[in-house]
Amino acid sequence: xxxxxxxxxxxxxxxxxxxxxxQLLPQVAPEHxxxxxxxxxxxxxxxxxxxRVIQDFMAQTGDVEFGKxxxxxxxxxxxxxxxxxxxxxxxxxxATTHTRGTCSMARSQNPNSANSQFFICFTDAPxxxxxxxxxxxxxxGMDNVDKIKRxxxxxxxxxxxxxxxxxxx
Numbered sequence: 468x469x470x471x472x473x474x475x476x477x478x479x480x481x482x483x484x485x486x487x488x489x490q491l492l493p494q495v496a497p498e499h500x501x502x503x504x505x506x507x508x509x510x511x512x513x514x515x516x517x518x519r520v521i522q523d524f525m526a527q528t529g530d531v532e533f534g535k536x537x538x539x540x541x542x543x544x545x546x547x548x549x550x551x552x553x554x555x556x557x558x559x560x561x562a563t564t565h566t567r568g569t570c571s572m573a574r575s576q577n578p579n580s581a582n583s584q585f586f587i588c589f590t591d592a593p594x595x596x597x598x599x600x601x602x603x604x605x606x607x608g609m610d611n612v613d614k615i616k617r618x619x620x621x622x623x624x625x626x627x628x629x630x631x632x633x634x635x636x
Contacts, residue, residue, distance in 0.1 A: 478491060478630055479629075480630050482612075487608035491504070495559070495563050496559035500602050507630045515530060515535045517625050520625075523589060523590050524589060530584050534546035556572070556579070558581070568612075
């Protein structure tokens with residue numbers, strides 16, 4: 468296992484396409500980072516599909532309600548419409564830009580509606596700046612993110628096999 472500079476603020480995603488390591492940014496979005504770590508520690512993201520993956524834009528996942536394979540509530544037709552049982556988060560918009568590898572929270576039209584869903588940018592997406600809460604940056608495995616199957620919705624989607632805080636591994 469690789470050494471991480473700050474294991475408490477690093478998450479390891481094992482996906483159906485390989486490993487992805489994300490450096491968390493608690494100084495940018497402390498509440499969003501806390502939520503990501505909380506859900507990862509509960510193993511809530513394990514088995515969750517990448518339900519919306521747009522070429523040259525981003526890969527979205529994190530619907531622990533309808534997007535978790537093997538759960539009672541898994542519904543591929545509704546994946547992307549759910550969240551967790553936890554309350555929605557207040558926006559933590561920042562000057563951190565959406566570039567290749569940025570991890571940011573998905574939300575509805577309401578800026579304070581982020582819950583469990585997130586996306587990883589394939590390319591720079593400056594139109595998202597100060598509109599979505601950035602909470603992390605891929606530091607390893609972006610080539611694996613690039614391999615995630617595309618679609619809106621994705622048929623036979625790739626998924627998160629496991630998502631762990633590096634300090635716990």
